[in-house]
Amino acid sequence: MVLKLYGFPMSTCTQRALLALHEKGVPYEMVEVQLHKGETKTPEFLANQPFGQVPYIDEDGFILYESRAIARYIAEKYASQGTPNLLPTADLKARALFEQAASIETSDFDQYASHIVMEGLFKPMMGGTTDKAKVQDLTSTLSKKLDVYEQILGKQRYLSGDNITLADLFHVPYGVLLKRAGADVLDGRPNVKRWFDDMTSRPSWQAIKSGSAA
Amino acid sequence: MVLTLYGNPKASCTQRVATVMHEKQVPFKLVTIELSKGEHKAPDYLEKQPFGQIPVLDDDGYLIYETRAISRYIAEKYADQGTPLIPKDLKAKGHFEQAASVEQANYDAYAGKAVVEKVFKPMFGQTPDDAVVERLLTSLEASLDVYEKILSKQKYVAGNEITLVDIFHLPLLSLLPLTGRDVYSTRPNVEKWAKGLIDRPSFQSVKDGVRSTA
Numbered sequence: 404m405v406l407k408l409y410g411f412p413m414s415t416c417t418q419r420a421l422l423a424l425h426e427k428g429v430p431y432e433m434v435e436v437q438l439h440k441g442e443t444k445t446p447e448f449l450a451n452q453p454f455g456q457v458p459y460i461d462e463d464g465f466i467l468y469e470s471r472a473i474a475r476y477i478a479e480k481y482a483s484q485g486t487p488n489l490l491p492t493a494d495l496k497a498r499a500l501f502e503q504a505a506s507i508e509t510s511d512f513d514q515y516a517s518h519i520v521m522e523g524l525f526k527p528m529m530g531g532t533t534d535k536a537k538v539q540d541l542t543s544t545l546s547k548k549l550d551v552y553e554q555i556l557g558k559q560r561y562l563s564g565d566n567i568t569l570a571d572l573f574h575v576p577y578g579v580l581l582k583r584a585g586a587d588v589l590d591g592r593p594n595v596k597r598w599f600d601d602m603t604s605r606p607s608w609q610a611i612k613s614g615s616a617a
Numbered sequence: 618m619v620l621t622l623y624g625n626p627k628a629s630c631t632q633r634v635a636t637v638m639h640e641k642q643v644p645f646k647l648v649t650i651e652l653s654k655g656e657h658k659a660p661d662y663l664e665k666q667p668f669g670q671i672p673v674l675d676d677d678g679y680l681i682y683e684t685r686a687i688s689r690y691i692a693e694k695y696a697d698q699g700t701p702l703i704p705k706d707l708k709a710k711g712h713f714e715q716a717a718s719v720e721q722a723n724y725d726a727y728a729g730k731a732v733v734e735k736v737f738k739p740m741f742g743q744t745p746d747d748a749v750v751e752r753l754l755t756s757l758e759a760s761l762d763v764y765e766k767i768l769s770k771q772k773y774v775a776g777n778e779i780t781l782v783d784i785f786h787l788p789l790l791s792l793l794p795l796t797g798r799d800v801y802s803t804r805p806n807v808e809k810w811a812k813g814l815i816d817r818p819s820f821q822s823v824k825d826g827v828r829s830t831a
Contacts, residue, residue, distance in 0.1 A: 453763045469718030476711040499690035506683030
């Protein structure tokens with residue numbers, strides 16, 4: 404039975420899972436969740452995803468949520484097909500450097516980027532007003548973090564070494580929206596720009612980007 | 618050569634890693650980094666941790682930072698000793714990753730910031746923003762309502778066995794009461810789980826200050 408992905412094309416977190424599915428060449432069926440109709444708060448939905456968030460997968464009855472967990476599961480299960488070593492398993496030290504990069508993504512990028520995009524892009528799209536001072540504050544912190552990324556990416560091609568991993572790809576869905584949200588932070592640092600453009604030119608992002616709000 | 622952990626005895630992130638060291642019965646030497654003296658921003662420290670944060674692990678010259686990455690590395694390297702903390706089966710691993718992602722996005726994102734704002738800021742002579750603390754704790758409580766449901770069906774966050782992810786929650790679980798909000802008394806399953814974790818000898822060994830064990 405084909406894997407079902409519950410989410411919707413414009414959802415950044417759904418895109419994160421989609422990137423993994425495309426990189427590994429895994430067929431799937433997207434079941435569109437009607438967020439604006441409150442579908443994620445229905446008992447049926449909460450029975451599968453108790454936090455009321457998208458996405459989740461249903462693989463023949465095996466339910467899994469959290470986009471990064473889904474991506475990791477796909478990368479491990481289909482390790483031998485598609486892009487290799489998205490989740491390095493063979494070498495303990497390579498694996499640990501991947502985990503370091505994955506942790507940097509959530510603590511030093513996503514924390515700021517997701518709030519910048521919520522406040523600067525999604526809020527006005529839903530009829531609200533952006534708190535510009537908040538966006539500026541978050542952008543200033545994110546910029547300092549990206550100065551460190553610039554250093555790291557000056558010594559190696561990707562965040563955990565010279566091979567692309569999931570930790571790099573996790574940055575894409577919010578990364579592409581930062582400029583529109585008012586945080587033009589990726590273009591001014593040559594190594595960061597090189598790394599980010601590399602990822603967005605990959606077939607996996609090209610295949611799904613039409614769903615993005617970018 | 619014995620493992621060296623650069624950190625601070627009272628810092629939650631250092632305690633998170635030290636708890637895992639104790640669970641896995643791995644001796645380590647603690648090298649104290651004095652945050653009040655700005656030692657985490659010194660050039661030779663930034664060589665080890667370019668974001669200027671603690672802790673960092675030095676395993677005979679192999680450096681790794683980000684507490685969850687360090688913890689995973691230790692749990693994998695020493696898989697055969699101490700408490701087993703990472704499941705091997707693919708689907709159990711999927712649930713482990715799901716819980717790990719929830720810990721960062723739906724727990725630490727609120728709990729960590731609330732504790733910093735309400736408990737740590739005053740320690741450094743700054744005034745907490747109570748409105749910010751209120752918002753964070755309200756979001757945290759919404760997540761803990763979901764934890765209450767999850768923990769009514771299983772003993773730990775990823776299943777019926779303890780894993781690293783339960784340990785990741787620990788330092789903050791013991792600090793939450795200091796925010797002034799009672800998150801436990803209306804959530805008996807969360808309270809039981811939290812108390813069980815806090816009472817573990819590994820955490821008891823570090824909660825009043827991490828010390829070298831080698």
